[in-house]
Amino acid sequence: MITLQDPIDMHIHLREGEILKNILPFSAKYFSACLAMPNLKIPLTDTNKALDYKKEIQHNAQELNCDRFSPIMSIYLNESITKDELLKAKKADIRILKLYPKGATTGSENGLQEILNQKTLEIFEIAESLDFILSIHGESNGFSLDREFEFGEIFKQIAINFPKLKIIIEHLSDRRSIDLLHQYENIFATITLHHMIMSLDDVIGKGLNPHHFCKPILKTPKDRDAILELALSGDEKVSFGSDSAPHLQSNKLKQNGAAGIFSAPVLLPKLCEIFEKYNKLENLQKFISDNAINIYKLKNIPNKKITLIKEKYKVQDSIRIDNDFIVPFLANEELIWRIKD
Ligand code: NCD
Ligand code: ZN
Numbered sequence: 001m002i003t004l005q006d007p008i009d010m011h012i013h014l015r016e017g018e019i020l021k022n023i024l025p026f027s028a029k030y031f032s033a034c035l036a037m038p039n040l041k042i043p044l045t046d047t048n049k050a051l052d053y054k055k056e057i058q059h060n061a062q063e064l065n066c067d068r069f070s071p072i073m074s075i076y077l078n079e080s081i082t083k084d085e086l087l088k089a090k091k092a093d094i095r096i097l098k099l100y101p102k103g104a105t106t107g108s109e110n111g112l113q114e115i116l117n118q119k120t121l122e123i124f125e126i127a128e129s130l131d132f133i134l135s136i137h138g139e140s141n142g143f144s145l146d147r148e149f150e151f152g153e154i155f156k157q158i159a160i161n162f163p164k165l166k167i168i169i170e171h172l173s174d175r176r177s178i179d180l181l182h183q184y185e186n187i188f189a190t191i192t193l194h195h196m197i198m199s200l201d202d203v204i205g206k207g208l209n210p211h212h213f214c215k216p217i218l219k220t221p222k223d224r225d226a227i228l229e230l231a232l233s234g235d236e237k238v239s240f241g242s243d244s245a246p247h248l249q250s251n252k253l254k255q256n257g258a259a260g261i262f263s264a265p266v267l268l269p270k271l272c273e274i275f276e277k278y279n280k281l282e283n284l285q286k287f288i289s290d291n292a293i294n295i296y297k298l299k300n301i302p303n304k305k306i307t308l309i310k311e312k313y314k315v316q317d318s319i320r321i322d323n324d325f326i327v328p329f330l331a332n333e334e335l336i337w338r339i340k341d
Contacts, residue, residue: 008240032068032301033070134167139215270330
């Protein structure tokens with residue numbers, strides 16, 4: 001038996017409407033808090049939009065009787081953000097800005113064309129002075145496997161010029177990014193389950209698997225192993241962020257293959273399996289909760305204990321949404337830990 005205190009997912013796509021309603025149980029029942037990403041169809045570019053979305057999530061959570069679940073909100077960084085807007089966000093307890101380079105991933109059409117210009121530098125300065133956290137989808141538009149590495153220069157520039165601004169390398173996927181955590185006091189990271197256990201071969205090695213296609217793209221076995229090792233170590237600069245990103249099957253097959261892995265249904269059982277396999281269960285609590293509470297200075301975490309028991313079961317093959325469906329990560333595979341209801 002394993003008991004986890006307040007599991008927290010610091011990077012999740014909960015979507016809206018019918019998809020939100022159908023996928024929220026996987027997070028709201030088993031996690032105490034989740035950082036909801038702002039790349040919705042209408043991106044959450046200001047406080048009001050983020051607060052409306054928070055209400056939508058909370059309403060759905062209440063319908064599920066999940067009263068002990070805190071959505072943590074973020075604002076989609078854009079050049080029109082002002083100091084007043086950030087002051088307003090802060091009053092509403094929103095302290096995270098999410099930076100998407102334009103065109104880097106799903107829902108990044110409204111992202112930044114140029115990451116470092118006069119306007120963005122001004123925003124970073126205000127963000128630093130108001131104690132915001134800057135979460136970054138760090139990818140260039142170069143060769144797929146080098147995109148995160150190439151973005152490293154920008155991480156460095158921001159870290160050096162704004163030493164009090166906490167910067168998060170979201171979904172760290174390239175082993176060459178790990179050095180940045182050690183070189184710069186103000187650089188942190190989130191790590192996904194899928195980057196800990198898969199490589200590019202899981203996307204293209206035995207036929208094309210669209211359900212393993214995500215951004216940043218899965219990399220080499222060496223990258224995977226280094227990321228796994230970092231997560232297992234419980235390093236205090238790293239917290240868990242699933243980047244669970246559901247897409248309807250029709251969109252996985254159309255739209256040039258939508259990027260995103262829907263991992264929410266398997267997260268805690270699979271993490272227990274991995275940490276147990278490598279004899280690092282003592283670090284799981286840090287990775288799944290404690291580090292996030294410290295890095296993001298999270299308050300009012302609802303105090304929820306989640307217990308997992310050793311019991312085999314098969315992951316469901318799909319989740320129906322109207323006339324379509326979503327395929328979860330590890331569909332039809334056997335898990336050995338089960339969450340006790
Ligand atoms: C995410 C999505 O679908 O919203 N997709 C993904 O591949 N991870 C966006 C993101 O975080 O990159
Ligand atoms: Zn994401």
